[in-house]
Amino acid sequence: MRGNAMALSLSWRLFRHEARRGELTVILLAIVLSVASVLSLSLFSERLQSALSDKSAEFLAADRMLGSDKPVPDSWLEEARQRGLAVSQRNQLRSMAFANDKMMLTDVRAVDAFYPLKGVVKVSDMPFGLPQETRDLPALGEVWIGSRLFQVLGISLGDELEIGDKAFVVSKAVIELPDGGFNLFGGDPVVLMNLADLPATNVTGPGSRTDYDYLFAGEDSALDDYYAYLKPQLNRELHYWRSVKDEDSPLGRSVKRAEQYFLLASLLAIVLAAVSIAVAAQRYSQRHYDPVAIMKTLGAPAAMVRRVYLLQILFITLLGIVVGGVVGFGIQQLIASLIADKVPVALDTWYWRPFFIAIFTGLVCAMLFSLYPLLKLFSVPPLRVLRRDLGASMGSRSLQFVAAGLAIFLLMWAYSGNLTISAILLACGLLLVASLMLVTLGLIAVGRKLGQGRMGAWQLAWARISRRAMDNSVQLISFAVTIMLLLVVLVMRNDMVQQWRDQLPEGTPNYFMINITQQQLPKLEQHFVEHGVDIEHFYPVVRGRFAAINEETIRTDVSKEEDSNSRGRQGLGREANLTWSNQLQHENHVVEGTWHGEQSSEGEPRVSVEKEVALRLGIKMGDLLTFNIGSEVVKAKVSSVREVNWQTMQPNFFFVLEPRSMANFSPTYITSFHLDSDKKPELAGLMAPFPTVSLFDVDARINQLRSIVEQVSMAVEFILVLVLCAGTLVLVAQVQSSMDERMQELAILRTLGAKGLLIRMSVILEFVIIGMVAGLMAAMANELALYLLQTQIFNMQASIHWDFWLLAPLVGALVVGILGALSCWRLLSFNTSELLRRMI
Amino acid sequence: MTLTSNMISTKAITKTVTTSQGELQILQPISFDVKAGETVAIVGASGSGKSTLLGLLAGLDQVSSGEIYLDNQPLHSMDEEQRARLRGEKVGFIFQSFMLVQSLTALENIMLPAEIAGLSDARKRALEALEQVGLSHRGSHYPNQLSGGEQQRVAIARAFITRPKILFADEPTGNLDAANGDKIENLLFDLNQQLGTTLILVTHDSELAARCQRQLKMHGGVLEDTSVTALEGQRHAG
């Protein structure tokens, strides 16, 4: 059709000229910014996440694991291989190991040649030796065993060790297995052997409890598909499926939090992008009132005007997306290569999702946020050519707010798939907008009072703020939203990184000792002090059987629960370590009841129970617990429930009793201490006088944890910097566009002979006031958003950040004021006639 | 309705606007005719309603009551889309503030009405028109690179490119100095004569008004006086 061709050509010409003349810079920049920041953020976080989940996959030695009480059909494994997954088998069972006429219960792990799929095995040529990575596995007829087993059985490398019916040669000490787990006390020393040797031992017969574990690694989607295939065939009684992302996996929580942070940051980037596009589209629309009026006057039908401008927005959007894509990819590549030596992000892997998201965001933002300004633009009457003051005649602005809010919410929801996060951010945003409207009204009232009298810079500033109240409220809102989002990202990062670091401060204990007898205790303490090793606390321990709750013998299915849980961190065997103390340990918080404390009580002794055990075993406040210790029976009443931070490297206990209940038992002691890595060679000498004391080395594990925390923190840092840059650019765009609106007024003031200084001061003051108010409101909204996010999403302790209540208004005033001053200075450097000319 | 030779015919048109102080009638009932080819000046004090009247005559605005025919088409009963088409077909415009599209070149500005009308030879016509107003060498310049007088010449070229039957001008020389104003006036009347266009212009300039065959004097929203100049008498006689 001719009309179409004409609209296309006209629109293309307008686009080309305007782009060349720099008239589209602001809206183009907004789109470029949104696409670039969303792309770089999500691409970067995708890469980081895969690096991190690779790292945490090491804790499972795989991406996913299928645990089973019986061997699973070969066809299942064949199916996995068909789907391109790597598969490995590991059988695990408890069995006695014999040597030198001594024996010890061991944790036997028989693995095939593919083990481990993730992470590495570390071994040494001496017990507790320096770890060396190895790609090998024990040869047929050989075993590698944990350091403690050497100690207990009194053997050395090359000696024989019997497991069941078969004798093995001990060829290495196992220092670290990727899937070694965290159960320090229930954990028996490891015996690693070749899967092919297992049948000859005859230990897997009926009555033995063997875990048949199948490890899988591969693409997330392939793994998910495979699980979908597997799921209908699984029997809940026999099988269970584990992934590194499970919250209960040792690092699950940190990694999950980091992922949520990236998600949050990307969401905020989307919102920032939307805000800047909304601001720019508004400006774009206003600048095109005249051309629209002219075209209409010259006889262009409404449909043609619509087509011309929709096409133009399309051109702008496409250009913005292309440029934004290139810029975003570049930024991401730069950052990734900058931190490549710290975080092993794979630069060659290509992720499509971030590109789709970025393009989608650019399109949706540009279309949705220019919709209302465009509708306004289309409604400009032709009569404007005669009556210059005629603007667009469009309905209420609240429609715009509702549409914008809805669009942002939908974008966030579509992107995150997380209704809670999206709802929290939207609700806080709405509240912020509502209170800002109120503040604006207040400002107008104040301004009316203050604006009277002689025209100084203050009066001029106030007068302007109140006169352009509606425009200012939009501006205030966009400034405040921007500042709020920046605050959320900043404070969130501070809190999160701090909490991570707190988990593993310098000097975190990296060795545990158990089985210290009462007689050994003073000698050992002195010996350690002489060697310059501090030991903070020895915890008395008695092994007891947890027998009954309220005189009701514990049902047998509890033991089943126990077994599946013994695979994880909090394994509670039927045997539990009981300790007693009047003092609450560090990082323990009473969540119910009161800590029994120093004061002794009459009647039943009291006991404090760990929260998750209480939950799992159905223990309630006031319950009477029965423990069998040897042939004795101890009863205690539950007087408090504790929350325990399991991520600290200190001995933790499910049950802490009141001391008087345990006075008759002679305990052994447990403790932990810190030894610098360079002192590691002294360890053997340190332990030599106490051969019966068992030593656990968790140094490797701590370093593993710490390196992940550091990598995640660094990644979070970079994300923060990215979002800060995006936010600053948005602020610049906002100031620029609001400056534009002031141009006319400045020109008039200038023409009327107002002094440059007066104008400048009043404009700067105006921006300072707006920046300050926006900062203050943002700090308040930030607090609410953070509280909701931290308690609802991140499972963190929420706190109030008073310092930001002061900082945000100050920085807001400063930054917005400086930006305002800069662009005002630029404007005033034009002479009056040039100003007037630019206005037309 | 019988077809007449009137290019414009108004019957008791009024304009009422709603303001914060209530209804305000800015045009009292006005009736007059303009013959094809006639040149008419609308004069009067500032605020007397000249631009308002012009807007109604040109179909940029809707009358509150009364009838208004433009080349025998009932403007008063048309909607904005129909009026737009009519404007595109029959009407040319010149404004005090030139009203050029800033991001189109001089040539493209001139082409615009022809393109909107769907003429296939828009560029050719525009080049000719540019030639006629003596700006062939400035075709690729943007409006803000041209002087006020040059911009108004571009506007005139744009107004004539579709050979409109009637041309409306609101203070075409209002923003120009005397020398440039004269140039624009001459151009306007020359082209008008060449093409036989009906010309209706609003002006404060009594010399300019005097060059028109007829003057309509507005006073506080009332059309005071319709005088037929000697010129018109001669032409009708001749």
Ligand SMILES: Nc1ncnc2c1ncn2[C@@H]1O[C@H](COP(=O)(O)OP(=O)(O)OP(=O)(O)O)[C@@H](O)[C@H]1O
């Ligand atoms: N939409 C409107 N609302 C309120 N008042 C209006 C409106 N349109 C026109 N007026 C008023 O009607 C009167 C006539 O306006 P108009 O622009 O037609 O005057 P004019 O004769 O062209 O004046 P000038 O010579 O200054 O251009 C003015 O007082 C103007 O303020």
Ligand SMILES: [Mg+2]
């Ligand atoms: Mg006027």
